[in-house]
Amino acid sequence: MIADEVQTESRSKSTAKQKQLRFIIAGGGTGGHIFPAIAIANALRQQLPDAAILFVGAKGKMEMEKVPQAGYEIEGLDIAGFNRSSLLKNIGLPFKLIKSFYQVRAIVGRFKPDAVIGVGGYSSFPVLRFAQKKGIPTFIHESNSFAGKSNILLGRAATKIFVAVEGMEKFFPAEKILITGNPVRKNIANADVSREEALAFFGLQDKKTILVVGGSLGAKTINDVVASHVQDLEPLDLQLIWQTGKNGAELYRNRGRSFSNVWVSDFIVEMDKAYAAADLVVSRAGAMAVTELCVAKKPVIFVPFPYAAEDHQTVNAKQLVDKDAAMMVKDEEAKGKLFPAILSLAKNDALQEKLKYNIAALAITDADEKIAKAIIEFM
Structure with missing residues (x-):
């Protein structure tokens, strides 16, 4: 009986691995976010050649150019970060954030991801937050020794958090942390x-x-x-x-x-x-x-x-x-x-x-x- 249960569980996991998995990778703004994201996408493709991968970034930012150059599709959100140099420029920020959540809902509804991966940058927040509310597994990569505020908030409900250095328990739940280092472009x-x-x-x-x-x-x-x-x-x-x-x-x-x-x-x-x-x-x-x-x-x-x-x-x-x-x-x-x-x-x-x-x-x-x-x- 136990052996049968083990075999059934094994067949279930095997079936899950055989289906085409779908991933959204969210974030960007700078090369420090974009290139690790592309490296993760490439590694996923290497291990799962049939995986479907969609990037989500911020319209007008460099990910909208660099991601397609790397051979991946990307959709842009109408979102902006907090402008510390001019408070007047932040007047429209709440409206952009609300609009971005509607855009994310549409993107997730169409793509139906099995998991969402956030690499930092303000475009990652609405995507991972929406995925978490929908019960979709979320993974975070934090490249710095001091975690960003968005990642700290998202980390509470994240499935797993990948970090570059030790001592990140002051930002994230210790049981969710995996020290991996930072992804580097293969070239x-x-x-x-x-x-x-x-x-x-x-x-x-x-x-x-x-x-x-x-x-x-x-x-x-x-x-x-x-x-x-x-x-x-x-x-x-x-x-x-x-x-x-x-x-x-x-x-x-x-x-x-x-x-x-x-x-x-x-x-x-x-x-x-x-x-x-x-x-x-x-x-x-x-x-x-x-x-x-x-x-x-x-x-x-x-x-x-x-x-x-x-x-x-x-x-x-x-x-x-x-x-x-x-x-x-x-x-x-x-x-x-x-x-x-x-x-x-x-x-x-x-x-x-x-x-x-x-x-x-x-x-x-x-x-x-x-x-x-x-x-x-x-x-």
Whole structure:
């Protein structure tokens, strides 16, 4: 009798695994949310080739462009985040939130997901909240060491919460947490581009190469320092790959494009080539930037964004600095200290090797697979 019950349960689970599973992945706003989401989708597809996957994001945000480029469908919500710089711009926020819930109800009704996965960003909240009310399993990925408010609220009813670091019990129910690390794009995790190929791609020579990235939206402090010193690089036999980000992009592009030793654009699609070409990197210290740099094994100078929630970018950077795996320059000190720090690291091959060795030891390359496996095992 017991054996029969076990066989029946086994056949039931097998049948559930054989049916086509349907997933909604919600969130976005920045590359730090979008690219992990795409990595999770790719891992789900690898383990379940027949899975149906739909993304839901915010209209007008970069996910509406990047997700289709990755080969997935996306639907946009009329939703916006809270604007801290202008309270007047928040007048229409409640109406947009209400409208987004109606849009979510229609999307969920049409797609009929078996599970909903949230990766952060304000578009994830109405999707996961609606799914939870409907009893649909919800999974959250929190990339930062300080959880976002939306994720904290959603975590109470979530099925499982995937986190990058230990100590997240202060934000989420401990029994729901699974430490996985942060998903990294496979073209970075499995990069096989040679330095020579990468330099040729950017039209640069075989010289010491600095990669500057401030995130998909940009980092004004870093960009202003680079803009004021871009003419000093060539006499020092240095060259630059410069991702300016969206904000102020035209100004910075105009500043850099007249120099033959500078490649400049608001966004780098082929980040695997950028990392392969770089000898050292200057970056903000968002969770995904830190994760990618560990995987890419690059000496880095972090300039943490000082207004991140709970100053978590400084916490992120300091965790590596304390392990002799990175350098850090505070945002308020960048104007006077960042360029000298870049020159000092560029000239010090021994320090570059030390940082490279130590940061490589912190790399996690299979977070996407762990997350996908945990979701599928629950279904």
